[in-house]
Amino acid sequence: MSNLFRMAVLRNEVTNKKGWNARPLNICNFGFLIPMNSKKRVLITGAAGFLGSHLCDRFISEGFHVMGMDNLITGDKKNLEHLFGNENFEFFHHDVSSFVHVPGDVHYILHFASPASPIDYLKIPIQTLKVSSLGTHNLLGLAKAKGARILVASTSEVYGDPLVHPQTEDYWGNVNPIGPRGVYDEAKRFMEAITMAYHTYHKVETRIVRIFNTYGPRMRLNDGRVLPAFIGQALRGEDLTVFGDGAQTRSFCYVDDLIEGIYRLLMSDYVYPVNIGNPSEISILDFASEILKLTGANQKIIFKPLPKDDPKQRQPDISLARKILKWEPKVSRAEGLKITYGYFKTLSRDELYKREHKDFEAFSKK
Numbered sequence: 001m002s003n004l005f006r007m008a009v010l011r012n013e014v015t016n017k018k019g020w021n022a023r024p025l026n027i028c029n030f031g032f033l034i035p036m037n038s039k040k041r042v043l044i045t046g047a048a049g050f051l052g053s054h055l056c057d058r059f060i061s062e063g064f065h066v067m068g069m070d071n072l073i074t075g076d077k078k079n080l081e082h083l084f085g086n087e088n089f090e091f092f093h094h095d096v097s098s099f100v101h102v103p104g105d106v107h108y109i110l111h112f113a114s115p116a117s118p119i120d121y122l123k124i125p126i127q128t129l130k131v132s133s134l135g136t137h138n139l140l141g142l143a144k145a146k147g148a149r150i151l152v153a154s155t156s157e158v159y160g161d162p163l164v165h166p167q168t169e170d171y172w173g174n175v176n177p178i179g180p181r182g183v184y185d186e187a188k189r190f191m192e193a194i195t196m197a198y199h200t201y202h203k204v205e206t207r208i209v210r211i212f213n214t215y216g217p218r219m220r221l222n223d224g225r226v227l228p229a230f231i232g233q234a235l236r237g238e239d240l241t242v243f244g245d246g247a248q249t250r251s252f253c254y255v256d257d258l259i260e261g262i263y264r265l266l267m268s269d270y271v272y273p274v275n276i277g278n279p280s281e282i283s284i285l286d287f288a289s290e291i292l293k294l295t296g297a298n299q300k301i302i303f304k305p306l307p308k309d310d311p312k313q314r315q316p317d318i319s320l321a322r323k324i325l326k327w328e329p330k331v332s333r334a335e336g337l338k339i340t341y342g343y344f345k346t347l348s349r350d351e352l353y354k355r356e357h358k359d360f361e362a363f364s365k366k
């Protein structure tokens with residue numbers, strides 16, 4: 001455990017024991033007692049993951065007190081180490097599929113804990129199902145108890161292998177519940193259903209974002225997703241593995257654009273699902289060529305079998321986000337890929353060659 005991490009865990013324990021009421025009080029100009037730290041408090045689950053860690057940064061920079069929670073199965077505490085000395089950040093090492101307790105006020109909750117790559121779902125299918133079903137239930141209960149507004153991270157996978165293109169929010173999807181992706185897709189569909197139920201039945205303030213393929217610094221190089229897979233292969237001097245004939249399409253959004261869309265949605269009063277993604281669509285074969293050009297690698301593209309239920313096309317229709325959030329992506333794929341490649345180049349040789357995630361064994365049978 002690094003010193004910074006130990007410090008944060010220690011501070012977290014102290015806060016847990018004492019709770020919000022025990023924090024130092026301050027007398028304001030009007031003579032009332034107010035807590036010294038009167039910042040709005042936000043709980044971010046999946047905080048040590050790719051998107052969660054970027055959300056932590058954004059909320060810290062917006063002046064919030066951030067409580068990051070993660071069980072570190074797929075997340076990495078390295079993504080948060082730069083925040084551990086910050087008095088406005090606390091870390092809770094906890095699995096949200098079990099009862100979630102946080103001391104004191106909570107004004108906002110962002111539920112981003114979940115494995116997020118098809119390879120991860122295969123390795124930890126039960127955990128994947130639990131975090132978006134039981135985990136979402138726990139966090140909705142917490143939101144209700146604390147009077148917090150909650151935003152849940154849904155996904156373009158609720159559209160499955162879509163028969164409508166581009167995908168609009170009113171499309172109900174084409175999902176195989178018992179296929180390899182079913183554990184993720186159906187859990188996210190349940191997440192949306194229970195979130196709407198808490199909104200209509202318990203009047204909890206809820207928001208639902210449907211996230212399309214996103215990339216940027218802090219993605220896990222070995223998580224199996226196409227962008228880290230291709231960049232990792234380019235950096236190791238291996239051939240790039242295109243699944244199927246590469247005619248399937250995806251639309252890649254740079255992480256900063258996504259975070260901006262999520263922030264706007266949270267602060268809006270819109271309760272139904274909203275697509276956030278970049279509509280610029282590309283085939284996987286063309287994407288592989290782009291990566292070869294970007295990295296200057298002179299390896300070949302090789303073809304491997306297409307995984308079962310791999311969606312043939314994906315592109316978000318973002319008319320709704322444009323209208324209600326006045327949001328659209330700003331970072332081109334060329335720009336975003338350059339920054340992301342720069343990040344992957346800084347990884348150590350060990351990280352570059354690490355094939356497996358260290359903690360899966362312990363969780364795989366739970």
Ligand code: UDP
Binds near residue numbers: 117118227306307
């Ligand atoms: N893919 C590929 N080679 C790889 C990894 C992925 O051709 O080494 C393909 C995969 O079959 C899919 C697309 O790239 O069609 C995007 O896959 P990813 O795992 O990133 O996420 P998805 O959008 O399928 O959830």
